[in-house]
Amino acid sequence: MVKLTSKQMKRFFNFRPLLLIFLTTIGAVYSVIKAFLGSFVPLAIFGVFVLFNLVVFTISLFKKDVLQGFFKVFGVKSAKICCAIVLISAVVFSAIASITFVVSKNMALPNENYNITASVKETLKEDDKTKLLLGNVKINGKDYNFNILATVQEGEYDAGDVLSFNSYLYQSKLVNNGRINTNILKTNVHYYCTINLDNLTRQSGKAGFVDALKNNTKSILFDNMTEENAGFAYAVLFGDKSLLTDTYTDIFRNGGLAHILAVSGMHIAFLVGAVLFVLRLCKVKNRAQFFVVFGVLLLYNVLCNFSPSVFRASVMSLCLMLGMILGERSDSISNISLAGIIVLAFQSLYLFDVGFLLSFGTVFGIFIFAKTFEKLFRKIKFQKFLASSVSVIVGATLGTLPWVCKYFKILAPISFVSNLFVVPLFSIMYVLLLFGVALNLIVSLPFLIVASQFFVNIVVQWSAVFSKFGVITTINFDTLSAIIYYVICLLASPYFMVKTKSKMLCALSALLMLTSCLANCNSAKIHNKNMLFANENTSKTLFFTTESGKTLLNNASNDKYFTYHVGNFLAGENVKQIDYFMVYNYVDDMQKNVSYIVNTYKVQNLYLFGEYTSGTLLGLINSIYSSSILNVVSNGSINLDDEIVIDCFNVGNTIKAVSLKIQDYKTLQILNSVTKNEILTESIFAQNFNIVYAKRYYSRYFAINTENFISSSATETADNLIALQPDESYCFEF
Structure with missing residues (x-):
């Protein structure tokens, strides 16, 4: 640690080289990747920051008298070291991020x-x-x-x-x-x-060994548990939610317990604790314990595909153990910084992963707030264990708040209570499940899995109780708001070593900036009538805004990533309310996605196109905030406020394509595979369209000639989502 002399001004922060490297790494990776994505403002800001450090470093070497006041405050040696760290980190991680992005992007093969x-x-x-x-x-x-x-x-x-x-x-x-x-x-x-x-x-x-291990684990769980419980157990062991049912997902999300499903620091803590418990019973020495834990965590990371949250927690656990073995005091901020540096060096693009952000946000919040809140709760006569537990929950909640608001849009207020009840039960369940699976991989002992299922049921049932309390919709955070939020947290923390009045003044100033940013990112945007969005993973969902400001979301699917992709787009456009939501070929397994959009964005009018029985719609009616918004259109045609005209092309009971006319802007959207003869005989296709959307269906797409009619150049060659612009006769990838 670099110490300033007594003649110099008191430090605002203790100097932590690893933290400085980590922050510079974040800036370098974010700005470089954003530049590749077409946004150069972050790169320009980061470039100015790096240039400033280069100037200060150069002056500190040759002309120290130029910045006498600056060097008097920070010290020549301290400034030189800080600037050198920033410059080296910026160059190294900018290069790593650039290479990672280019290599990842260039792995694409031609579509054939x-x-x-x-x-x-x-x-x-x-x-x-x-x-x-x-x-x-x-x-x-x-x-x-x-x-x-x-x-x-x-x-x-x-x-x-x-x-x-x-x-x-x-x-x-x-x-x-x-x-x-x-x-x-x-x-x-x-x-x-x-x-x-x-x-x-x-x-x-x-x-291979890893594949066999995961598949054998899956077999053990599904042979000895119910299907729902086995999917849940597999998710909490490996972080793979592909086998998790929608019911269980909703239970844990609405109960404020979704972090249980994502393998992270809590799971690693339980795993390391269980392994150390066994090793100490066997009287294994500390140094040997470190290498055993290292091997276990390495295997677990491989099984979890080196998930950012698992990787981060593993590095921090090993740093803590290594410090104890060497007899050195472990610094929490430096540990998390080292973990972040290693993760981003391993895969720079993880910076844009919500799991990475939530994982580091959680630990940051706990480090910043937990001790302060624990002292507060102790003053109001909380028991020590209760005060410690609640303070950790509060710290984790505050640390992840910006990312929860940005990516999920909902918050479960009951989480402060649910975590106190469920997490201790989950710790018992997780350890029993871990040892049960490990032993069954060696010798068949099914009763251990059955015993684990008893605690799985308890965890699920308690979570279901807490999920009944409901969730609240949050405001939107953008990246700048999140950065300012964390600056406020740091300024208000004990790590910012100034007098209380100065600390409050700095924090309030930053809070004013945050308020302005939040007001800006939560204000409704003005959209052009022809602005639209299409995503090939979610059955071509289109979004429009009319000249009068009405918003329309066209089409939904049962794809499990539908809410993620569409939700991210709508959040980026600051959409708070959807006036018209059009759904075609509705089936029961679309209920979750449709009700999510309806309830989250307060849909004013929900239109289901097709013929449905009352039983088919009963579940949807009970899951949306008001049944009065639901309209069923059986004839496949509708005119809304003379602004929006929709015509459907039906084959039997299936809607194959839909024509949308918004003022003078016309869109053709192909929803299902259609034959060339079906297109040629249907008048809906014999029109001019501003844009045409289709999607490959196995090995067929249709080239549409918007000049008049369908082109004779329809082929049997597959293609990705395609779009055709006016006066153009070729298809291009959207």
Whole structure:
């Protein structure tokens, strides 16, 4: 630690080199990646900051008398060290971020059919289809280091099976609607495809150690638990929510307990605690304990795909243990900074992952607020354990508040109580489950899993009780607001070492800036009537705003990522209310997504196109805030306020396409696969459209000629989501 002399002004903060490197790393990665995404303001601001440090560093070397006042306050040596750290960190991590983004972006292959050979890593049943996670991918004879998620209509497949087939690859884009798709980074799934059984050959093979371990764990859980409980147990062990039911997801989210489902610091703490307990019973020495824990955490990170939250918690745990072994005092802020540096050096794009932000936000909040609130609760006669527990919950809540508001838009006030009851029960459940699975992987002891299920039921039932208290909708936070929020937290904390009056003045000044930023990012934007959004992962959802300010969201799906993708877009556009929400071909499993949009954005008019029985709509009616907003349109045509005209193209009971006319702007949206003859015989297609949206359906798309009618150049070549602009006769990828 660098100390200033007694003649110098008192320090505002203790100097922590690792914290300075971490903050510089965040600035470098964020500004560089934003520049690649087309936003150069962060890069310009960061560039000015780096240039300032370069000037100060240069002056400190050659002309110290130029900035005498500055050096008198901070000291020449301190300023030189700080500037050197900033400059080196900025250069190194800007280069790492640039290389990471370019390499990740350039992994894309052209959209065409390929000869693919790959081995099955995992299988997932979904209705009448099977989804296969494929690894060890070889395309046209060349090896690739990514996974493919394949859909096959039927058949039983085992981990390790080697499949060879021809298929069209559908890319999962790294950048989607101007945002980094970090799910690609965590799952390494870069492509999707559909396997045609006619050209599939299969050979039995042997699964790798990690794949076999995860698949055996899955079998143990599903053989000895109910399907819902097994999906929940698998999620809390490995952070994989693909087997988690919507019911359980809603229970934990509405009860303020969603963090239980995301493997993070709490899970690592329980895991390390359990391992150390066993090692100490066996009287293993401290140094040996460190290496055993290191091995266990390394394996656990591999099983969890090096999730940012697991990685961060593992590094911090090892730093704490290493400090105890060496007899050195562990500094919490330096530990979390080191963890952040390692995570971002490993994968720079994790900075844009909500799990990374929540994980570091949680720890930051606990470090900043927990001790202060514990003292407060002790003063009002809370028991020590209760005061400590509540203060941790409050700190974690305050630390994650900006990201919860930005990405989830809801908050469960009951979380302060639910965590006190459920987390202790969960700790028992998690440790029993962990040891039960570990022992069953060695020798069959099913009663241990059955015993674990008893506590799983208790955790779920208590969580269900707390979920009944409901949630509240939050205001929106943008990135600048989040930064200012954390600055306020730091200024109000004991780490900012100035007098109370000065501290309050600084915090209030920052609070005024935060209020202005929040007012700006929560004010409604003025949209052009032709502004729209389409996402290939959510069945082409379109968003419009009319000249009179009416908002329309067109189409929904049962895709489990629907609310995430559409919610992120609407949040980015500061949409608070949707006037018209159009839903086509509604089925029961769309209820969750439709009701989420209706309740979150206070939809004023919900239109379901098609013919439905009262039983089909009963669940939806009970899940939305008012049944009076629901309208069923059976004839497939509607005119709204002379601004919006909608016509549907039906084949049987299925709506295949929809035409939207908003003032003079016309859009054609193809919802389901249609044949060329169906298009040619339907008058809805014999019109001019400003833009046409279609999506590949296995191996067919239709090129539309907006000049008059459908083009004769329709082909059997698959393509991604396509759009056609006026006076153009070609398709391009959206």
